[in-house]
Amino acid sequence: MRRIIAVLLENESGALSRVAGLFSARGYNIESLTVAPTDDQSLSRMTIVTSGTDAIIEQITKQLNKLIDVVKLRDLTEGRHLGRELMLVKVCAANIDQKDEIKRLVDIFRGHIIDVTESTYTLEMTGSSEKVDAFLEALSQIELVEVVRSGILGISRGKNALKAPPLS
Amino acid sequence: MILKGADILVRCLQDEGIEYIFGYPGGAALHIYDAVYRQDKIKHILVRHEQGATHAADGYARATGKAGVVLVTSGPGVTNTVTGIATAFMDSIPMVVITAQVSSHLIGDDAFQEVDTVGITRPCVKHNFLVKDVNQLAETMKKAFYVATSGRPGPVVVDVPKDITAQTAEYKYPKTINMRSYQPRTKGHIKQIERGIEILLQAKKPIIYSGGGVVIANAGPALTQLVDILKFPSTSTLMGLGAIPASNPCFLGMLGMHGTYESNMAMYECDVMLAIGARFDDRVTGELAKFSPNSKIVQIDIDPASIGKNVAVEVPIVGDCNEVLLVMNEQLKTKVDKIDRAAVEQWWEIINQWKTKDSLAYDLDDKVIKPQYVVQKLLEITKGDAYITSDVGQHQMWAAQYYTFEQPRRWINSGGLGTMGFGLPAAMGVQLAFPHEVVVCITGDASIQMCLQELSTCLQYGLPIKIINLNNQYMGMVRQWQEFFYDRRYSHSYMDALPDFVKLAESYGHIGMRVEDPGQVDDVLEAAFSMKDRLVFVDVITDRTENVYPMIAAGKGHNEMHLKPGDQDAQERELA
Ligand SMILES: Cc1ncc(C[n+]2csc(CCOP(=O)(O)OP(=O)(O)O)c2C)c(N)n1
Numbered sequence A: 001m002r003r004i005i006a007v008l009l010e011n012e013s014g015a016l017s018r019v020a021g022l023f024s025a026r027g028y029n030i031e032s033l034t035v036a037p038t039d040d041q042s043l044s045r046m047t048i049v050t051s052g053t054d055a056i057i058e059q060i061t062k063q064l065n066k067l068i069d070v071v072k073l074r075d076l077t078e079g080r081h082l083g084r085e086l087m088l089v090k091v092c093a094a095n096i097d098q099k100d101e102i103k104r105l106v107d108i109f110r111g112h113i114i115d116v117t118e119s120t121y122t123l124e125m126t127g128s129s130e131k132v133d134a135f136l137e138a139l140s141q142i143e144l145v146e147v148v149r150s151g152i153l154g155i156s157r158g159k160n161a162l163k164a165p166p167l168s
Numbered sequence B: 001m002i003l004k005g006a007d008i009l010v011r012c013l014q015d016e017g018i019e020y021i022f023g024y025p026g027g028a029a030l031h032i033y034d035a036v037y038r039q040d041k042i043k044h045i046l047v048r049h050e051q052g053a054t055h056a057a058d059g060y061a062r063a064t065g066k067a068g069v070v071l072v073t074s075g076p077g078v079t080n081t082v083t084g085i086a087t088a089f090m091d092s093i094p095m096v097v098i099t100a101q102v103s104s105h106l107i108g109d110d111a112f113q114e115v116d117t118v119g120i121t122r123p124c125v126k127h128n129f130l131v132k133d134v135n136q137l138a139e140t141m142k143k144a145f146y147v148a149t150s151g152r153p154g155p156v157v158v159d160v161p162k163d164i165t166a167q168t169a170e171y172k173y174p175k176t177i178n179m180r181s182y183q184p185r186t187k188g189h190i191k192q193i194e195r196g197i198e199i200l201l202q203a204k205k206p207i208i209y210s211g212g213g214v215v216i217a218n219a220g221p222a223l224t225q226l227v228d229i230l231k232f233p234s235t236s237t238l239m240g241l242g243a244i245p246a247s248n249p250c251f252l253g254m255l256g257m258h259g260t261y262e263s264n265m266a267m268y269e270c271d272v273m274l275a276i277g278a279r280f281d282d283r284v285t286g287e288l289a290k291f292s293p294n295s296k297i298v299q300i301d302i303d304p305a306s307i308g309k310n311v312a313v314e315v316p317i318v319g320d321c322n323e324v325l326l327v328m329n330e331q332l333k334t335k336v337d338k339i340d341r342a343a344v345e346q347w348w349e350i351i352n353q354w355k356t357k358d359s360l361a362y363d364l365d366d367k368v369i370k371p372q373y374v375v376q377k378l379l380e381i382t383k384g385d386a387y388i389t390s391d392v393g394q395h396q397m398w399a400a401q402y403y404t405f406e407q408p409r410r411w412i413n414s415g416g417l418g419t420m421g422f423g424l425p426a427a428m429g430v431q432l433a434f435p436h437e438v439v440v441c442i443t444g445d446a447s448i449q450m451c452l453q454e455l456s457t458c459l460q461y462g463l464p465i466k467i468i469n470l471n472n473q474y475m476g477m478v479r480q481w482q483e484f485f486y487d488r489r490y491s492h493s494y495m496d497a498l499p500d501f502v503k504l505a506e507s508y509g510h511i512g513m514r515v516e517d518p519g520q521v522d523d524v525l526e527a528a529f530s531m532k533d534r535l536v537f538v539d540v541i542t543d544r545t546e547n548v549y550p551m552i553a554a555g556k557g558h559n560e561m562h563l564k565p566g567d568q569d570a571q572e573r574e575l576a
């Protein structure tokens, strides 16, 4: 089953490679991994999308917790949660017909055209991975120049929050 | 007090109470070596190869329970330590390895003797640090020792660029450290302990299976007390030997690939298993699909990731083995009468039946020396009181099988990584920690050549180690597998062109002896051990084709042990 694991880790150089190294050394799947500093500059937050049997997921969370740089983590899929992905797509927009069709699709999916050149449009799409996938599918008649996806960012719903204990 | 980085490093070690640094100098480490020179609190032991430094520090740590300390230069100094770091990591040994690094401004430029130390060692350390600011040096050192020695211990690398060792900062060694990202849990959850006890009390065919974690947690006495309260049959992994005295009537000997028949059969047939500080390694479990099919397992371990990793567990108890066992023992004292003694008695009868197989019996010969006999004789001469280090191979298994350990931390070997070359340098660390104790390195003709250069270190520091080389002129363990599983195609397991070990020992300034005649073994060993202040290298020419029995072959379960030739079961059960 697909899992979304949110990890708070010390914002240290090398912390990312410890996580990435753990996944490759133990042969765990990584579907996507995103990381950036949080509002607290001493911490980074990572969202890892992975899959495996329950036993494997249990090992993944335990092994992640064992990394000294990991402050806290949560398997978001265990509770109600939200996942969002950002995609940028550069497409061929050479003639009016194509431009109209692209504009129409972007409107339907509530995306944005964020850059326009003579022959290309760059589109921005945010949403669940399913929505982003569906948008790409809808673009099947259009020539894609380049596609870039952020991977999923996850957060749990309600009052639950993944927060670090205060720095001592 | 304002100090140079190099002096801060050394002061940290002093304030940490470190006795010995095992190291080897080089360019990037020169400021540190200068600081070592300008003090006399800590003794520096100059090895002959950085691998030797790591194993020596590791041996010191295994014997004392304190962190071993290594100091090496950048580049090749670091890469030479990797085997030793990985060895310590696999067996959860506390160690702090200080590696010099090229100056900060050169990092990333492929500078002379630059390697990505943090990157190279990352998968085989508990944690590692690159010090980027001299003001953080002392705190980093404190963290390194804290991480290395707490929770499930392990090696920690501190990489220190040369310029940092020359810069100055105010020195203050933190008394304590608190890391928000690392707070190992030591107390077991009381509800879980109670659930575990419930299961133990219901057992009709119980087994206690303990491992290296018990030794590391200094939980030997607590485990022995538990066994004495429960009177349950008990077995140990290779790494746990000595935690419960081998002479304890409940002790069945080692389990696993070369464990006793009764241990493995009891693991297979049991209905309740209490695993303590043991991690269900494949050399212990045999084929997982056939592992202990009818048991409920209670597992105690300080590392949650070790619980339920290979085998599903009924009751996990996360905590320090010693703390958990002490609580358990207290509770059990008032509950022992709930045990179904009649059932456990019946279980003991079955086990005693298995014992009659005498799976460690071997045949003596009057023409060739049997390696098993040599170990038994060693046990006798040293009154079971020696520190025994070993290398890896058949000799290691014979040492584990025939030297019956009565105390923890006496059996010092590389179990997890299985590192040939470990034995001699590890013995140096042990001998330095305990100058007045008898330290024996049981080795093989192939293994001893992997860190042989340390004979020179032994001379320099006057370490009176007794090296017992069980010389079968083969990589015996490799040969054994080739005999069993490759139709006797002995591909490169033959040790051609062996040195004359007696002369070799002599050329290093030690005493060398050789024994080939079974009738002379006792005398030669007696003579070797009578030389209390000299290193004696005893080259024992043993039966070349002796094999380690009993054995669980690959893919087999605990109930499918291969016993020594001539045993009925052995003939019934075709290997491979
Ligand atoms: C560094 C290293 N290389 C290879 C091996 C694989 N190996 C395991 S046992 C063994 C043979 C050991 O021979 P020896 O030291 O003579 O011991 P014996 O088995 O003959 O007692 C080898 C090569 C290892 N364990 N470690």
Ligand SMILES: [Mg+2]
Binding pocket: B393, B444, B445, B446, B470, B471, B472, B473, B474, B475, B476
């Ligand atoms: Mg040999």
